[in-house]
Amino acid sequence: MSARYVVVMAGGKGERFWPSSRLARPKHLLPIVGDKPMLTQTLDRLPDLAPPENTFVITNREQVEAVAEACPALPRENIVAEPVGRDTCAAVALASLLVRQRDPAATFAILPADHVIRDQAGFSAILRTAFSVAEAGPNLVTIGIVPTEPATGYGYIQRGGRLSEIDGRTVYRVERFVEKPDRETALSYLDSGDYFWNAGMFVWQVATIDKALSRHTPSLAKAMETVANGLAQGTSLDALLDNVYPGLEKISVDYAIMERAEAVAVVPADFDWDDVGAWPAIARHFPSDKDGNVLRGNALQEGGKGNIVISNADHLVATVGCEDLIVVHTPEATLVCPKSRAQDIKKLVKRLEADPRRQDLV
């Protein structure tokens, strides 16, 4: 069996969790759910898959020190910062380069840093199966979460024919990847049983993903070749990345590779999974009172329902007669937003970024 590696993608800006999240303290560095940063929880989930020396975290320059603090078990050289963000395909190409430097025959998993998964045993078992599938042949392997509701906030993976039976699980070919559906379409996906949520988790051999990158994003592959050559000549990784990254194409791995590749497999996963994409999602992870209010910290509620109210310990946040509202208080700023408008928090953050008097709040 070839060596197994895991690369965790920790580059998010976390603007959807403002004001708790900031550019330098995004969601994966916060204990949004649970009592450790989401990234730390993600790493705690990996011991059955790869040892710390085989685990990389890709982040950005602003967060690299905080990420290192959140990953005390990882060798410092396994934490790599992109000089600028160039979407997930560039990060995947970098991940492949990092793993190839250690072992060109390796297989590695790409995992997001900030998702909630409680079923540790289920997660380990499914990922081990995915490694086995990837090691068995030239497939790009995805994890497909079995949907539990007609979610409109996720992309879906439609399964094709049966590829193999591994560890007592049926693995399928992927028919196609589909964008976030509307409610009606999502209902039909749920009913059909043929669709899975795309959780952004992938497993593949270095050789397999490299071939796909060369074919579908040749400029990206060439740039990483330049980096590899530079490393061979003793140039530092940071300097090499500084040099090539600004010119890289900004494209997601889903769009650049997964939707175009031919040999793609999906391992259906029935472990609990939540990407906790925005404030309203956290209500799923905390107890609520009889009126459906989630109150965290020094929060008091008078005659309202369906609210999420979060305050730090010293400051009372009191809501009177509110419904389906998000209120988040931090020492520097307070957010008030209806749950239904949570997607607009990004717009607010963009305005803060553009305001010289307020950009330190981002």
Next chain:
Amino acid sequence: MSARYVVVMAGGKGERFWPSSRLARPKHLLPIVGDKPMLTQTLDRLPDLAPPENTFVITNREQVEAVAEACPALPRENIVAEPVGRDTCAAVALASLLVRQRDPAATFAILPADHVIRDQAGFSAILRTAFSVAEAGPNLVTIGIVPTEPATGYGYIQRGGRLSEIDGRTVYRVERFVEKPDRETALSYLDSGDYFWNAGMFVWQVATIDKALSRHTPSLAKAMETVANGLAQGTSLDALLDNVYPGLEKISVDYAIMERAEAVAVVPADFDWDDVGAWPAIARHFPSDKDGNVLRGNALQEGGKGNIVISNADHLVATVGCEDLIVVHTPEATLVCPKSRAQDIKKLVKRLEADPRRQDLV
């Protein structure tokens, strides 16, 4: 002409302006509208009516020092604290006692401490007319604000026949006092032209109000007689009030006297007037943006309308997609409440009072 006095009633708890207002810092001690405490603004309005030595402020023990600070021009002995609150009729009886000690032949006005009136000249003129009416005969004189909208939050005064013409103004007998009406009734009042808002401003001779108190609230009159006797024997006012106040009937002057008395006059007043009874009212006194938002201090609004957002300078309060919401941030606490539920802020304050960990926020 007999001497003129003014007694300002500054006993309110200000719970409707929580968290800006507190028990020891109620609305009349705050610059809710304008840049001075409402009480200071009230006193600044009086020079045409009575000199500072003829002006009293009745407050309570918790607020007496803060009130004295807000009234630097007033002799300290003119600031009198009730040991416990016993509603407005007891305060009127005390006011009458205080004025009578100075001049039994005097006429005095009772004025609330925390209303907004910008038309200083109009206010002075109407009040001088009211003094003239009171000095001319044994009437209890009220100020009736000419209504500008079908308000359901105020009591109304129905005028009766014409009493006299003074200073070019027609003064009317009062037909009756009516409680806060529903919307339909308020509309009919507005259309009729026969109804005024009851602003809680009264003018009368000491002898006239004393006679009314003796007739309609004899126990209250008797208690004040006891206080007067004690003062004559050299006992301190505070000690005497401590003695009698707990046993006093808790009743409003409107209910105890005005609704029962026979000789009541009303001077129609067309100066601007607003009792600023709760948070939603302050929107009338500050500029709003094109979407009807009133933003005070460090407040930022993204895609909402009709909100009132108030923050202290250091802390950003950002609202996203909110409508008709009140958000008030102070260093210790933040309130979020729909405008339509502002009356329930009192309930919240009662819960804070009952909570040992939170009663210091009241």
